[in-house]
Amino acid sequence: MKIKMILPALTEAESPFWRPIKYSLFPPLGLATLAAYCDPTDEIELVDQHVEQLKTDDYPNLVVIQVYITNAYRAYALANHYRARGSFVILSGLHVTSLPDEAQQHADTIFIGPGEQTFPKFLKDFKDRIPKQRYTSVGEERTLVNIPPVRRDLIKRHLYLVPNSIVVTRGCPFHCHFCYKDAFFGKKNSFYTQCVDQALNEISRLPGKHLYFLDDHLLGDRRFAEQLFDGMESMGRIFQGASTVDAILNGNLIEKAADAGLRSIFVGFESVNHTNMTYANKRQNINYKYEEVCKRLHDLGIMINGSFVFGLDGDSENVFKHTVGWAVKNGITTSTFHIATPYPGTVFYQQMENKNRILHKHWNQYDTRQVVFKPKCMSAEKLKAGYDWAYTEFYAWKNIYRSSMTHDSTRYKLKHFVYTSGWKKFEPLWNFIINSKRLNNMTPLLEAILTKVSKRKYFHNNETIAVKNLH
Ligand code: B12
Ligand code: SF4
Secondary structure (H helix, E strand, C coil): CEEEEEECCCHHHHCCCCCHHHHHCCCCHHHHHHHCCCCCCCEEEEEECCCCCCCCCCCCCEEEEECCHHHHHHHHHHHHHHHHCCCEEEEECHHHHHCHHHHHCCCCEEEECCCCCHHHHHHHHHHCCCCCCEEECCCCCCCCCCCCCCCHHHCCHHHCCCCCEECCEEECCCCCCCCCHHHHHCCCCCEEECCHHHHHHHHHHCCCCEEEECCCCCCCCHHHHHHHHHHHCCCCCEEEEEECHHHHHCCCHHHHHHHHCEEEEEEEEECCCHHHHHHCCCHHHCCCCHHHHHHHHHHCCCEEEEEEEECCCCCCCCHHHHHHHHHHHCCCCEEEEEECCCCCCCHHHHHHHHCCCECCCCHHHCCCCCCCECCCCCCHHHHHHHHHHHHHHHCCHHHHHHHHCCCCCHHHHHHHHHHHHHHHCCHHHHHHHHHCCCHHHHHHHHHHHCCCCCCCEEEEECCEEEEECCC
């Protein structure tokens, strides 16, 4: 059977502000995960429209499309196209799970929630010629135990800066009101992990040194994470990942992560205005001092990618200046700013809908760069202008310099400066490398920049951690 798997390009990937490097970071891991359930005799083509041309003059038997909110219209057009050519078309992903009835109009079959249990069921039904219109894994038992190895052979590694992306858990233990997580996983069983051995095996199959864990919260299951980091300690890897504020400050997990090779971490600070965290049900951020998070990570030589959301109900016009000032002062290496976006299926969306504050439902503008709801304490125009200002200001040379200078050692200062300016200031060079299809030649450079700068050793003693600086 001929199977075509497609990740259609996100709408914003075509805007004049498109940063091709942002969309050439990670391969389509979800689709490669699903491909593992297909028959070895199936002829599978995996196309990521962000990095390659999508030809649509073929006749696959089965077309599998992953739908995010901002590629939804493109995904539906592709689905209609292939259905008209006689292919059987299936759709799933976050957006299909949020709005199944919308997606169903364009597909022969849709899937709700993660696909590890439902996709193999469908494949069997499809072969038996009794496919259903809908399969759901929300509310059902789900597991990652004994899932087959991701079909990484289908990934065109040379087209990505970070070909070694990996996920070893699904979901997250928290329930933030603006997050897609509960809509996608359901409230029950919304955080689960692989077996540690299986995760370590997957890591050992990946070539090179550098890994990027795309898990929502790599430190979310303390026992699992401890065993994972213990197992990784002798593997000589360097990696990046994501965590919440509380997991970084509690216990010694973050030290174990550093020992295992963690060199940079995505932290959901979301807002320097703590009232917002109560509105957003982000309890894991409340009552923690963000400055302590930064200090602890910097002491371990771990760079910080801080995530911040603007426009929640506690925000007024001074939030932009306040946030950028805080981030620079605390040596945040890179910042990802978002305009608060009520994704369908979330509590935040329901709240905005109930108060008649949704401005429109053009999904391709729900990209967190545009205002799609009425903010409470400022106009939509002010919110957009403040967001744009924050990006420009944070990545101004003077602030890259100031932020780099907050570190103690010269090596860390230099590393911060090179990493941040390399990410944001050399767009034409990135574009040239992407066009010459040599992006993965840059991976060793990324590895070099991520080498360890801290020589600290950690001595763990039950709850207390004595950090001895060997500088
Ligand atoms: C990598 C990534 C990206 C990449 C995506 C491209 C790529 N190559 O995958 C890039 C950098 C482009 C990106 C961009 C953005 N992202 Co992003 N990203 C992720 C991330 C970290 C990992 C995705 C992943 O690989 N997951 C692991 C795989 C195994 O899961 P999966 O892809 O979901 O696939 C499974 C299921 O969805 C399902 N499935 C998927 N497709 C199909 C199809 C069929 C037929 C079937 C049966 C099943 C199925 O089965 C798979 C196995 O279970 C997620 C967080 C996360 N942990 O998922 C955020 C995430 C998807 N991103 C998010 C956001 C907000 C963004 C941005 C808006 C950020 C910004 N301001 O730029 C943009 C735009 C995205 C959009 N909404 O349109 C949010 C999405 C919110 C939402 N409702 O859309 C997430 C969930 C992060 C979060 N916690 O909030 N992102
Ligand atoms: S901690 Fe992050 S992934 Fe978890 S629910 Fe909150 S926003 Fe979503």
